[in-house]
Amino acid sequence: MPTPPPSPPTPFHGRLSGHGGTHAVEVARHHGIDTMFTLSGGHVFPLYDGAVKPEPTMRLLDVRHEQTAVFAAEAVGKLTRRAGLAVVTAGPGVTNVVSGVATAHFNGSPLVVVGGRAPDGRWGQGLLQELDQPPLLETITKRAWTVHATDGIGAAVDEAAMLANTAHRGPVFLDIPMDRLYDQAETDLAGAPAPADRTPDPEAVAEVARLLSEAERPVLVYGSDVWLDGAERAALEAAEELGVPVVTNGQGRGVLPGGHPLLASRARGAALGRADLVVVVGTPLDFRLGHGLFGGRDGAPPAKVVHVADSPAQLTRHMTPVAAVSGDLSAALRGIAEAAKPTAAAARWRAEIAEAAAAAVAADAEALASDADPIHPARVYGELNRLLDDDAVVIGDGGDFVSYAGKYIEPKHPGQWLDPGPFGCLGTGMGYSIAARLSRPSSQVVTLLGDGAAGFSLMDVDTLVRHRLPVVMVCGNNGIWGLEKAPMQMIYGYDVIAELTPQTRYDEVVRALGGGGELVTDPAEIGPALRRAFDSGVPYLVNIATDPGNVYPRKTMGV
Known part of the structure; x- marks a missing residue:
């Protein structure tokens, strides 16, 4: 079942000692953060050291692309209503997270991103991955800044978590020079300011x-x-x-x-x-x-x-x-x-x-039970709805295929639907899947992918497999960029660069990475394939060849 409403965030008070990574992790734990999503990088090793010792430890979950780490941390914020944490290395580690941070910004998702940074002691000498990173993120965060003192790291993480968790929620970014993270310090933390009164007029x-x-x-x-x-x-x-x-x-x-x-x-x-x-x-x-x-x-x-x-x-x-x-x-x-x-x-x-x-629900019955060949996308949801538990978490990462999901899937409780939101960034699927499986361990987790969206993040099935996180993935594979092909045809009478290879075997990609999967071309086989996916206990992709001629009917006000 969904988590209970969150209690108001409270600042950290107490003594911090050890290296900078220890300070950061101890304060993050105070704010309810129990997982650090990351991709290994030397600039942030002290944060890993702070996570694995002393007890209690913080879970380290490593991914194959930094954007997945941010999408996973953002989805933790969406599901638990408490900021998730992503830690990335300097330079390209930070630039790789910009789309994920922007997604959290437009979604109002509580999120803390900590970036590594080239050391202060030799700044300006052309160091590896030397880049002033906060300016890249300041327009899409509640605050973005650099912490230049080891004894200020704990206070900065405290402020970041308080900001992220206070309405209007959103992402916060801070980076920490490598030498300041490794340095030792002791400090007494008085705590960030408490949130202001929010009583409506x-x-x-x-x-x-x-x-x-x-x-x-x-x-x-x-x-x-x-x-x-x-x-x-x-x-x-x-x-x-x-x-x-x-x-x-x-x-x-x-x-x-x-x-x-x-x-x-x-x-x-x-x-x-x-x-x-x-x-x-x-x-x-x-x-x-x-x-x-x-x-x-x-x-x-x-x-x-x-x-x-x-x-x-x-x-x-x-x-x-x-x-x-x-x-x-x-x-x-x-x-x-x-x-x-x-x-x-x-x-x-x-x-x-x-x-x-x-009347609209009654009118849907024919499409949801369609025996059309090629497969009508609605048939997928007719079969899926029969198998979803009341507490299932459903994730949408795609265009036309996920638009059908928005129409036909109606959650039984709040906090059970995740999509990219108004920024419309594809590639959220695997990160959201990771977070959903961790945050709702007893619930079904179903990730709906368009074949276009699958190309953005499917490699992180490797992460699902390595960390033993079973998820059912359903790919609506129509071999086109559906949101672009039809409008371009309407405007110009032709389309270009809107084609993908029909029936690409994304299921075999998942199998090669250690999961399970199968291709479905017969509408009668959708239900049995989905049942096999739910029963498998592994990351499993049902790759369904859908009709490229069936375009979601769009209206002025959207889906």
Whole structure:
């Protein structure tokens, strides 16, 4: 089952002694970090030494590419709601993590990245991998800086963890010169500042409640920060008390479990297109939500928009909502639900949207059971849904194939869906898989890969095998870059560089690395192959040849 809501982060107080790596690891442990994701590098050896001694030790998990280390640490943050830790060597070790850090930045995932750095004592002499690294990361982190004193390393790690774990959450980067890591020091740490008060403005909360009390066609939108801020229970209770249809995205998926009568994600177009008030909670008004331009469908006027965010900086700037609330999302949602009195018209609207959602589910039955040859991607999810446990963690890393997953897979609980998020960076799959298996050891872990995405990270199946981390991987293999081929055809009437080799044997790659796998070309064999994967106890890839002509139908507001 998902982890309980996190307690507020607390700073480290106490004495630190030993080399710089020992200082860093002891403080990281205080912040609940039990795994260091890394790829071996001499600049950071003292951090490894600090992890393996003295007791208690910290798990060292080494990967084949630094971006996988960061994706794994980010996914720990997503799943546990406590910052994960990635440690990388200097120079290319740091430059290799930029996409992963940017992904965490756009996702609001708590993450600490520690980079090695060429030694201070000979800086400027053309040392191996000598590079001023924080400027590369300062625009995509809450803070990026260099620690130039051994007795300051513990305080820096303490500040980094506090920053990462405090709303609005996100990645923090610090690098430490090699000589400062190896040096010895003793210091008493007083602790980083405690988080500021996050009580929402009661007048702003009351205004949102008033708007809900007047609305005839209200909709709630729940995003990732509902989960990351520990507000999932308050969000479910608010929706049920108000009786308002709910659309979810990101890690907001599962706040209302699949099948809940208020879950309107399957009637998303009707709900957001005909609403007169949309209350967006814990997610930006970005392209996934049509930039906040709701309403206008079937002659409906533009909808009023309310934005509720976990911190003031997250409130939308590109438009002016009719009301805005920032702060603790649980407090905001409870305050809104207690004060609002929905109209009778809102009850009729709720029934209308529920009927539209039920009709959409019924209309899916044919695709989910399709016997088409080549295989319809929806058939994969028809078979997979029969096998998923209620606590399964599902990871999406791909384009068209994962878009179908977003439509057909509805988690039963929050914190069970991981995708790259609004930055759209492919290659998260193996890192997220590693983190999911460690964070949810008793749950099924299923990673959905497009064949394009598989090329970014499949070598890290070696990591899954070496560390005995069984994961079921499902590859929708249509032999094309689906998100590019169809749009280019539409724009130009032709396409270039949008082809991959059909039926590439990614399953044999996994087998060569020590896992299991098989190719499926017959829709009737999808279910049996998936069952073999779940029963195998090893990293196992079911490589399914899907129809390249079946393109996911995209709409203005996205998936």
